[in-house]
Amino acid sequence: MFYGFFAGWAIIGFYVVLLGLNERKLRRELDRVRQMVEPRPK
Amino acid sequence: MREKIIFGLVAAAVALLGWNLYTIFMVVPDEAAQGAIFRIIYIHLPTIFTGFLGFFVALVASCLYLAKGDLRYDSLAAGVTEVSLAFAGIVLATGSIWARIIWGVWWAWEPRLTSMLICWLTYAGYLMLRRAIDEPAQRARLSAVVSIFGFVEVIIVYKAIDWFRTLHPQPVLSIRGGGGMSAGMEGPIYWNWLAFVCLASAMVMVRMRQDEMSREIDSLRRMAHQY
Numbered sequence: 001m002f003y004g005f006f007a008g009w010a011i012i013g014f015y016v017v018l019l020g021l022n023e024r025k026l027r028r029e030l031d032r033v034r035q036m037v038e039p040r041p042k
Numbered sequence: 043m044r045e046k047i048i049f050g051l052v053a054a055a056v057a058l059l060g061w062n063l064y065t066i067f068m069v070v071p072d073e074a075a076q077g078a079i080f081r082i083i084y085i086h087l088p089t090i091f092t093g094f095l096g097f098f099v100a101l102v103a104s105c106l107y108l109a110k111g112d113l114r115y116d117s118l119a120a121g122v123t124e125v126s127l128a129f130a131g132i133v134l135a136t137g138s139i140w141a142r143i144i145w146g147v148w149w150a151w152e153p154r155l156t157s158m159l160i161c162w163l164t165y166a167g168y169l170m171l172r173r174a175i176d177e178p179a180q181r182a183r184l185s186a187v188v189s190i191f192g193f194v195e196v197i198i199v200y201k202a203i204d205w206f207r208t209l210h211p212q213p214v215l216s217i218r219g220g221g222g223m224s225a226g227m228e229g230p231i232y233w234n235w236l237a238f239v240c241l242a243s244a245m246v247m248v249r250m251r252q253d254e255m256s257r258e259i260d261s262l263r264r265m266a267h268q269y
Binding site for chain 1: 079082085086131140245258259265
């Protein structure tokens with residue numbers, strides 16, 4: 001029974017970690033691309 | 043505002059799950075025939091309800107995309123499918139663990155289990171298809187078609203225990219005419235379902251936000267190439 005609960009929460013935990021890593025990667029890429037298109041100071 | 047909603051949903055899910063865990067382990071008695079392992083139903087059933095609800099939402103969003111062409115519906119369908127796939131994976135895992143104890147085997151090629159595996163593989167294929175197509179409109183159109191046809195599998199899984207001779211237990215919930223559980227034992231299933239729906243909704247909102255960020259990155263890249 002505890003293996004069942006553990007498996008369920010492990011899968012959810014694994015997916016949440018994946019979401020977090022993806023978010024971090026996207027934010028970094030977004031910041032990088034925003035800096036590329038920002039007008040350069042004269 | 044979105045952050046507050048996500049936080050609120052997660053807090054509600056945690057509170058409900060915490061209270062339910064107490065009820066499941068401290069209040070609900072062991073089932074007469076199965077003993078303690080029966081408690082796995084309190085994660086097995088709510089996760090399948092959540093998963094199937096998600097696949098239904100994906101079906102509706104896919105139909106709306108095909109009708110209106112708005113990519114936000116495609117984003118919703120993709121996010122919901124991904125989250126529902128995780129919950130459907132939990133169903134297969136918890137079902138296998140229960141089967142190992144009760145049937146003595148991890149898996150049986152019987153209608154309910156086999157159709158559920160095919161359903162999971164179909165929606166995993168949906169996600170793989172999306173990764174293979176770069177062009178957003180084409181990706182959305184083909185994904186929508188897969189999502190619509192994939193839902194047929196959900197119906198087959200749901201009706202498998204009625205249509206085929208199966209090892210899987212027959213319905214026990216009163217809403218499916220089972221009547222095999224007392225009210226005190228059935229209640230936590232629905233509360234857990236509500237908690238998982240809150241959690242899944244929060245995950246879908248995070249996923250959709252990530253999709254928006256992806257689209258913004260693509261648009262900024264196109265702008266950068268024009269300079």
